[in-house]
Amino acid sequence: MTNSNTHNNDAELIKACQANDHEAFRLLVQRHQATAFRFAFRLACENADAEDLCQMAFIRIWNYRQKLQPEARFSTLLYTIISRLWIDTGRSKKHRALTRHVEPLNDQLASNELSPEMLSLNSDLAERIKRLSKKLPPRQLLVFTLRDLEDLSINEVVRITGISTAGVKTNLSLARRKLRERLKAITEVSL
Amino acid sequence: MKHRKWIRSIYLLRNDELSREEQRALDVHLNSCESCRAVYENIQMDWVSVMGEMSAQPELSNPDLMTHNILSKIETITAAVVQEKTTGFSLWDFMFQPRTRVTLQLATLALLAVFLVEQIQVTSSLRDLEMQLHSESYKASHARVSFLPKALKSRVIVSLKGRLEKRGLPVGKLEQFSGALEIDASQLEFQDFNKQRTRLSEKWFHGRSNPWFFKGQKQIRRQP
Numbered sequence: 001m002t003n004s005n006t007h008n009n010d011a012e013l014i015k016a017c018q019a020n021d022h023e024a025f026r027l028l029v030q031r032h033q034a035t036a037f038r039f040a041f042r043l044a045c046e047n048a049d050a051e052d053l054c055q056m057a058f059i060r061i062w063n064y065r066q067k068l069q070p071e072a073r074f075s076t077l078l079y080t081i082i083s084r085l086w087i088d089t090g091r092s093k094k095h096r097a098l099t100r101h102v103e104p105l106n107d108q109l110a111s112n113e114l115s116p117e118m119l120s121l122n123s124d125l126a127e128r129i130k131r132l133s134k135k136l137p138p139r140q141l142l143v144f145t146l147r148d149l150e151d152l153s154i155n156e157v158v159r160i161t162g163i164s165t166a167g168v169k170t171n172l173s174l175a176r177r178k179l180r181e182r183l184k185a186i187t188e189v190s191l
Numbered sequence: 192m193k194h195r196k197w198i199r200s201i202y203l204l205r206n207d208e209l210s211r212e213e214q215r216a217l218d219v220h221l222n223s224c225e226s227c228r229a230v231y232e233n234i235q236m237d238w239v240s241v242m243g244e245m246s247a248q249p250e251l252s253n254p255d256l257m258t259h260n261i262l263s264k265i266e267t268i269t270a271a272v273v274q275e276k277t278t279g280f281s282l283w284d285f286m287f288q289p290r291t292r293v294t295l296q297l298a299t300l301a302l303l304a305v306f307l308v309e310q311i312q313v314t315s316s317l318r319d320l321e322m323q324l325h326s327e328s329y330k331a332s333h334a335r336v337s338f339l340p341k342a343l344k345s346r347v348i349v350s351l352k353g354r355l356e357k358r359g360l361p362v363g364k365l366e367q368f369s370g371a372l373e374i375d376a377s378q379l380e381f382q383d384f385n386k387q388r389t390r391l392s393e394k395w396f397h398g399r400s401n402p403w404f405f406k407g408q409k410q411i412r413r414q415p
Binding site for chain 2: 020022025026029030033034037038041042047050051054055058059062063122124125126128129132148149154169170172173176177179180183184187
């Protein structure tokens with residue numbers, strides 16, 4: 001499916017959601033939850049926190065569905081909401097767990113879902129991100145994640161973060177420099 | 192670091208991050224400055240490692256469970272909204288509706304305006320009446336007190352009488368005037384609240400509760 005087709009379908013699904021169609025919203029969630037989780041995980045560095053962020057973002061989208069513009073890119077909206085939620089909940093500063101907004105997992109489901117390889121892959125990545133981005137201010141981490149890891153354009157980053165173009169560029173440059181210096185320092189210590 | 196501004200640009204050397212002019216200027220500088228070129232080359236090499244560390248794709252462990260959680264939460268919210276609509280009126284929501292807030296604000300402003308107008312009317316009526324009473328040809332209809340409610344009119348007259356008496360002026364005209372305004376003459380007893388208050392405090396001071404009282408300058412203790 002091409003990008004434009006996905007976009008058109010998203011617009012139709014958003015219109016259906018505005019008419020209270022739960023099935024359309026299910027399709028939207030299924031289509032975008034992987035992207036949302038990937039982005040949230042890179043910010044929160046925790047499986048549970050990333051899932052919480054995604055769920056809260058989708059619930060917020062449902063609550064404000066009547067104000068959505070179907071023509072706008074759904075992924076941009078999702079990135080915007082997740083980044084605002086991440087900043088609002090103070091995860092950026094403390095990396096602490098949120099009050100859970102979902103029902104506790106059924107034990108059987110929980111044991112079925114978490115394969116050990118997947119867990120270790122995610123926790124390795126989380127460790128690496130935490131280690132490198134330890135001293136990175138939230139704004140710089142956000143801009144870096146959006147631009148370099150999610151591969152969005154500068155204009156999209158500007159739209160999502162609400163920072164000016166010059167501000168985005170400055171934050172990006174600083175983030176890249178700090179990450180590189182941090183990686184160098186870690187490598188030197190391990191050698 | 193000697194070339195700080197170039198270092199910032201070197202870190203932004205990707206597709207659309209530098210404008211054409213900036214990129215051209217950086218190219219010229221890199222051709223001429225050996226230290227910046229070395230930094231640029233180092234950054235390019237290190238960048239591969241940074242991206243290698245961070246660009247792995249985290250996997251969502253159970254997509255179906257997440258979808259299920261989100262949709263069940265949404266169904267709960269929808270059910271709560273429907274129940275609220277059917278159960279009817281919520282005072283809290285009603286108070287915070289924009290229309291209610293605006294109405295309450297307007298009502299408050301209106302009450303404040305009425306209070307201010309009344310204060311201004313009473314003050315100006317008192318002044319007018321005083322002037323009228325000192326003029327040779329006064330008429331009750333000339334005084335702006337005539338449009339005040341009856342209870343307020345008598346209060347204005349009583350207060351004015353007090354003022355006149357205090358200044359030693361005759362109050363005969365005022366009694367005629369109150370007759371023209373159909374106010375009961377018995378209401379024209381001036382209530383000197385200050386005097387009344389003094390009397391009350393004296394009574395308390397010399398009352399039974401306090402064993403001490405003054406007789407002239409002398410303080411005397413009451414005998415039980």
